[in-house]
Amino acid sequence: MSNEHSMRRVTAIRNGTVIDHIPSGQAMLVLEMLGIAGATAVPVSLVMNVPSKKMGSKDIIKVEDRELTQSELDRLALVAPDARVAIIRAYSVAEKLTINLGEELVNVVRCTFSNCITTNLREPQAHRLKVVQRDPLQLRCHYCGRPQNLGELANNVL
């Protein structure tokens, strides 16, 4: 099945953002991380587990009438570091964005260590996870220094 066929499973959007090459099964989490899960004012289309030459299978999200910002997209580095993002205007790709992991994830997720100072949700300073290694991804909490369990991190999205 062609890539174009996968993209066409849902209607093309006039204006908005398309996020392609999301690892299979992660689309719901991506929506959650972008704060557009559940009831939202904008139409969102989502296809999951469609065939992909590059990835075997993948998820795709289309968000209508909303252009996601670079900083919003950078939050996805944790779950979809290789996702491709296109800003659509008048049915055409107006801009292509890539997700940038950066050196540190600030206020994206909470540390997974149960005795970290940041588990007190009333503490006001930013949640900070440092990128120690990119491939495979390794993160450490800026405060307690504990290496992070990537599986558990998905439950700690802010």
Place this chain on the structure above:
Amino acid sequence: MAGLITMDDLTNEQILSILDDAERLLPVARGEIYLPLLQGRILGNLFFEPSTRTRMSFETAMKRLGGDVVNLGDVKTSSVVKGETLFDTIQMVDGYTDIIAMRHPRQGAAQYAQDAARVPILNGGDGAGHHPTQTMLDLFTIKQAHGRLEGLKVVLAGDLRYGRTVHSLSHALTRFGCELIFASPDLLNMPEEIVSDLRSHGANVIETEDLYGSMADADVVYMTRIQKERFADEDEYARCAGAYKLHARHLSDVKQDMIIMHPLPRVDEVDPSVDTTRHARYFEQAFNGVVARMALLCRLLGVTVPAKIEGGAL
């Protein structure tokens, strides 16, 4: 430098230079010479967890150098029980003091406080995390006994899982090329991430349950208490408690200059029969807490310790 949160905040050169300062400050720590290097400065002691030696030695260090100390006091009667965040507490104490010594049950609390503070923070222990001022006094004690830190064989024994003292110390010893032997009951092994961290920094690490068999050619045996308060499960504690009971009779085949250290308090892991042997160093080690912290207070407050300290006896 800002504060001292982990030993990574100090280079090896800085460590050795602070230990040299500490050496020169010994007569001041003993009260033989009065040297008010820190007159007019105030230390804030924030101990959110019980402490005897660390809190008292910080206070003694500050007062021996002519400085003053304000204490958070009992956490149960402070604003912490009213739900004050650490951030807010630090904002307040930051305004009252020139430097803060802090112990907190949560890991990462010291770094968190440093990020919130203007004044330097000295980490006096954060959960099972780091305890760098203890490491400095441990290094001072080892250097005092052996004249060097490089290339020694050090056995760390007891609770290596929860013992923050041994976490910080093993990192520091690795930087000085020491050979490390971790002797602990299975449940209290050194955390895997620390062992792999040490190995990735070139450490020669051996893990064993056999403490007594590991002591023969050791230069230092560092004992620790099995900490009841760190166990959620009573049965697990019962399985580990009393795993090691070092007695004078175990010391017949050790090196003459081997020293036995312990961060104290001890329960029964070091029998009092050891106290009178040439190897026991834990009480000197506790005293060294004062001199090491004096040197650290001076360094963090930007006060130079004179190259020569003499006269001015009380």
